[in-house]
Amino acid sequence: MSHELVLVLDFGGQYNQLIARRVREHKIYCEVKSYMTPIEEIRAMNPKGIIFTGGPNSVYMDSSPRMDKEIFELGVPILGICYGAHFMVYGLGGIVGAANESAAAEFGRTECIFDTNSPIFSGLKEESIVWMSHNDYIEKLPEGFRAVGHSSKCPYGAIENREKKFYATQFHPEVNHTEQGFEMLGNFLYKVCGCKGDWTMEEYSQTAIREIREKVGSGKALLALSGGVDSSVACKLLAKAIGSQLTCIFVDHGLMRKNEGNEVEAAFADSGVNFVRVNAGERFLGKLAGIEEPEQKRKIIGEEFIRVFEDEAKKIGKVDFLVQGTIYPDVIESGAGDAAVIKSHHNVGGLPDYVDFKEIIEPLRLLFKDEVRALGTTLGLDEKLVWRQPFPGPGLAIRIIGDITPEKVATLQEADAIFREEIAAAGLDRDINQYFAVLTNMRSVGVMGDGRTYDYTLALRGVSTSDFMTADFSRIPYDVLEKVSVRIVNEVKNINRIVYDITSKPPATIEWE
Ligand code: XMP
Numbered sequence: 084m085s086h087e088l089v090l091v092l093d094f095g096g097q098y099n100q101l102i103a104r105r106v107r108e109h110k111i112y113c114e115v116k117s118y119m120t121p122i123e124e125i126r127a128m129n130p131k132g133i134i135f136t137g138g139p140n141s142v143y144m145d146s147s148p149r150m151d152k153e154i155f156e157l158g159v160p161i162l163g164i165c166y167g168a169h170f171m172v173y174g175l176g177g178i179v180g181a182a183n184e185s186a187a188a189e190f191g192r193t194e195c196i197f198d199t200n201s202p203i204f205s206g207l208k209e210e211s212i213v214w215m216s217h218n219d220y221i222e223k224l225p226e227g228f229r230a231v232g233h234s235s236k237c238p239y240g241a242i243e244n245r246e247k248k249f250y251a252t253q254f255h256p257e258v259n260h261t262e263q264g265f266e267m268l269g270n271f272l273y274k275v276c277g278c279k280g281d282w283t284m285e286e287y288s289q290t291a292i293r294e295i296r297e298k299v300g301s302g303k304a305l306l307a308l309s310g311g312v313d314s315s316v317a318c319k320l321l322a323k324a325i326g327s328q329l330t331c332i333f334v335d336h337g338l339m340r341k342n343e344g345n346e347v348e349a350a351f352a353d354s355g356v357n358f359v360r361v362n363a364g365e366r367f368l369g370k371l372a373g374i375e376e377p378e379q380k381r382k383i384i385g386e387e388f389i390r391v392f393e394d395e396a397k398k399i400g401k402v403d404f405l406v407q408g409t410i411y412p413d414v415i416e417s418g419a420g421d422a423a424v425i426k427s428h429h430n431v432g433g434l435p436d437y438v439d440f441k442e443i444i445e446p447l448r449l450l451f452k453d454e455v456r457a458l459g460t461t462l463g464l465d466e467k468l469v470w471r472q473p474f475p476g477p478g479l480a481i482r483i484i485g486d487i488t489p490e491k492v493a494t495l496q497e498a499d500a501i502f503r504e505e506i507a508a509a510g511l512d513r514d515i516n517q518y519f520a521v522l523t524n525m526r527s528v529g530v531m532g533d534g535r536t537y538d539y540t541l542a543l544r545g546v547s548t549s550d551f552m553t554a555d556f557s558r559i560p561y562d563v564l565e566k567v568s569v570r571i572v573n574e575v576k577n578i579n580r581i582v583y584d585i586t587s588k589p590p591a592t593i594e595w596e
Contacts, residue, residue: 096137110280132276135167160248168251175225182218189215201231213254295324302403313408337364338478377596485524518545529579538579
């Protein structure tokens with residue numbers, strides 16, 4: 084794809100993805116690459132600008148990330164942020180002071196004064212709050228540089244070499260706490276790098292459709308559709324590009340939420356692709372009968388999913404391409420190291436390695452999640468699927484504690500649907516990142532219509548989180564919870580008590596199993 088490209092060179096900072104997001108919000112395509120990327124590769128990418136990220140190290144440590152100084156000879160504008168600023172100063176012959184030699188360290192909200200004659204601060208207020216997070220500091224500027232921003236502790240809060248188009252900030256313009264940070268990045272991209280801003284989802288979809296057509300030719304493609312945002316958007320895109328040359332297999336394991344299987348089918352059945360829905364509910368429930376242990380449930384579902392998919396794929400025979408809904412964070416976060424397995428996640432979009440195909444197509448591998456959603460909207464995908472909250476591959480099986488029966492699945496589907504309906508009615512559905520009901524295995528005594536009941540306790544869970552690695556329980560207003568509780572105990576059989584889960588992650592996880 085021939086877009087304007089800005090390259091973010093990753094020196095190990097925690098905001099690297101955020102920088103890329105900000106650049107894309109300015110409608111400029113951006114990629115994150117390691118600082119170890121060979122200079123020839125960088126040159127071949129022909130970037131309009133380069134941004135060095137922050138990083139946890141000091142430039143003088145032996146182990147600190149450094150790259151070939153040729154980067155400064157490419158004739159490409161560079162913005163260095165925090166560690167990236169230190170690396171620029173150090174690499175061009177200036178001096179970076181170690182924090183223990185001065186009291187220059189700054190953390191958090193800091194007032195900064197800017198020279199608005201500098202292109203990166205042009206049109207901005209002369210004084211505003213920035214977000215600092217540094218021990219080391221710029222002590223002496225390299226030749227050709229001058230200060231264009233300072234704070235009370237930091238005379239070189241921002242520096243420039245206008246002739247070479249090198250800029251650096253000690254603070255982090257990419258975080259929200261830096262008041263004019265977004266505009267500063269915009270100035271760098273548009274005023275310094277001369278970008279035009281050609282990264283829009285309309286443009287992306289047209290280019291992607293053209294490229295998919297060229298690649299696939301008259302071949303056949305196969306996609307495992309889960310109903311999740313990523314595979315749904317990939318399906319819609321491929322449907323536009325190659326129509327009936329695509330076959331989507333949607334394995335309905337009978338553990339979806341209420342009506343969800345039908346919604347997925349309705350969104351794709353008339354889209355021109357060969358849509359195969361496999362109603363495998365009985366098959367899955369048969370395998371799960373009597374199983375109580377969470378990991379065992381996950382394994383059974385994962386394996387059975389592969390079996391069902393395999394049976395269907397065999398009917399289609401050899402395909403040329405396998406389509407996957409991989410998105411950009413999956414690409415840059417690959418290699419999670421030695422982290423302990425808390426739960427074996429089963430992702431129905433995963434690579435089925437037994438399917439006979441020539442090549443993989445990953446049409447979303449350049450996109451962040453919100454861009455995938457924007458693309459879905461551009462392509463006319465049903466809003467329900469565009470804004471679908473994350474739903475685990477094993478579905479309701481891991482939200483029914485203990486053994487799973489068809490009756491329990493039906494009970495949970497009804498209760499969960501009421502919860503979701505009321506959250507949407509209260510206008511909270513886009514604020515709470517994930518919310519659902521869990522059928523606990525506990526029964527307790529209640530009284531209804533003067534009679535004794537001995538029924539199940541239902542737990543409600545709602546969390547706010549940005550990455551699903553940590554999460555806080557959502558403060559859902561009591562009157563909303565009350566409405567949900569009254570409706571569920573009145574409308575759903577076998578439930579006589581509702582509790583709200585007030586644990587965060589950690590120590591709990593988001594799902595109960
Ligand atoms: P936990 O429960 O680990 O969940 O805090 C974190 C996020 O992952 C989702 N989740 C899964 N997603 N397959 C998936 O595709 C799985 O097996 C799975 N288990 C949990 C969970 O819904 C939450 O968003």
